[in-house]
Amino acid sequence: MNTSNSPKGTALITGASAGIGAIYADRLAKRGYDLILTGRNADRLATLASHLSAETGRAVSTIVADLNDKSGLARIESVLREDQRITMLVNNAGVCSVASVLSADVDEMEAMIYLNITALTRLTYAVAPVFAAKGAGTIINISSAVAIAVEALNGVYSASKSYVLSFGHTLQRDLADKGVRVQTVLPAATATEFWDVAGYPKQKDAASTMTAADLVDAALAGLDQGELVTIPTLHDGEQWSRWEAERRALAPQFANARPAPRYVAAPVGKV
Numbered sequence: 001m002n003t004s005n006s007p008k009g010t011a012l013i014t015g016a017s018a019g020i021g022a023i024y025a026d027r028l029a030k031r032g033y034d035l036i037l038t039g040r041n042a043d044r045l046a047t048l049a050s051h052l053s054a055e056t057g058r059a060v061s062t063i064v065a066d067l068n069d070k071s072g073l074a075r076i077e078s079v080l081r082e083d084q085r086i087t088m089l090v091n092n093a094g095v096c097s098v099a100s101v102l103s104a105d106v107d108e109m110e111a112m113i114y115l116n117i118t119a120l121t122r123l124t125y126a127v128a129p130v131f132a133a134k135g136a137g138t139i140i141n142i143s144s145a146v147a148i149a150v151e152a153l154n155g156v157y158s159a160s161k162s163y164v165l166s167f168g169h170t171l172q173r174d175l176a177d178k179g180v181r182v183q184t185v186l187p188a189a190t191a192t193e194f195w196d197v198a199g200y201p202k203q204k205d206a207a208s209t210m211t212a213a214d215l216v217d218a219a220l221a222g223l224d225q226g227e228l229v230t231i232p233t234l235h236d237g238e239q240w241s242r243w244e245a246e247r248r249a250l251a252p253q254f255a256n257a258r259p260a261p262r263y264v265a266a267p268v269g270k271v
């Protein structure tokens with residue numbers, strides 16, 4: 001394996017064995033990053049690592065770990081805390097469901113919360129102080145368009161992705177003046193195995209579904225443009241800007257000691 005120390009540093013990508021994560025690996029290696037690829041499927045990770053290393057000359061290593069397992073997650077957290085070469089974290093691993101509250105298995109929902117929220121949070125908490133101390137670093141968190149279009153899929157999945165979007169806003173607030181970039185990416189339907197895992201494989205072939213290559217190329221273009229939130233499928237970017245400006249304008253209106261007049265009860269007997 002190549003052991004180069006890239007001037008770009010090393011990107012650690014979760015869920016790099018397939019889909020969007022594997023494309024991030026390809027694109028970041030071609031941009032000059034060394035890589036640490038993580039996932040559960042050792043064979044797939046090894047194949048991708050040797051292919052990318054041969055093609056790009058970058059140092060590519062792998063960590064086989066289940067992020068739903070506390071000790072697997074802890075291993076990656078300690079790498080993020082200790083490996084000073086790491087300059088980028090791509091929090092990409094995630095699973096989805098299309099089941100309703102009446103048919104979904106609550107244990108599967110809990111596992112999804114652990115992977116989509118707890119693991120992403122713990123990995124961010126591991127690396128953020130390191131990046132802040134160095135005054136540099138990039139965290140890319142993969143959310144979803146259903147963070148906003150919340151009724152589209154399973155509610156726990158949508159809520160987990162809304163968490164990622166909210167968390168990203170506050171990370172930006174906490175880390176911007178420390179030189180740390182935080183980008184939240186909201187893919188809409190993308191053609192990966194994700195849909196097989198979610199139990200809705202036909203979405204992969206739908207005309208409205210983007211390729212993972214187009215998704216990642218657009219997301220990295222958004223990163224290059226300094227975007228905090230990137231929605232690759234949204235053609236009218238001003239729609240997002242207006243929504244976000246409205247949200248920020250609403251925020252200061254909440255602090256008030258008095259209830260809004262519409263909630264002031266009519267005096268008893270005068271209803």
Ligand SMILES: NC(=O)C1=CN([C@@H]2O[C@H](COP(=O)(O)OP(=O)(O)OC[C@H]3O[C@@H](n4cnc5c(N)ncnc54)[C@H](OP(=O)(O)O)[C@@H]3O)[C@@H](O)[C@H]2O)C=CC1
Nearest residue numbers: 015017018019020039040041067094144189190192193194
């Ligand atoms: N595809 C889509 O339409 C959309 C996807 N997204 C988001 O994009 C991200 C990537 O999804 P996508 O590439 O499509 O999905 P894939 O199913 O193609 O890939 C998921 C990746 O996550 C890894 N993974 C899954 N479970 C675990 C686990 N318990 N521990 C460690 N790694 C795990 C898988 O690796 P392994 O099996 O080796 O563990 C795999 O590399 C997810 O966060 C998803 O929510 C957002 C919007 C739309």
Ligand SMILES: N[C@@H](C=O)C(=O)O
Nearest residue numbers: 144145146187188189
């Ligand atoms: N964002 C996708 C899933 O997460 C979708 O919009 O289908």
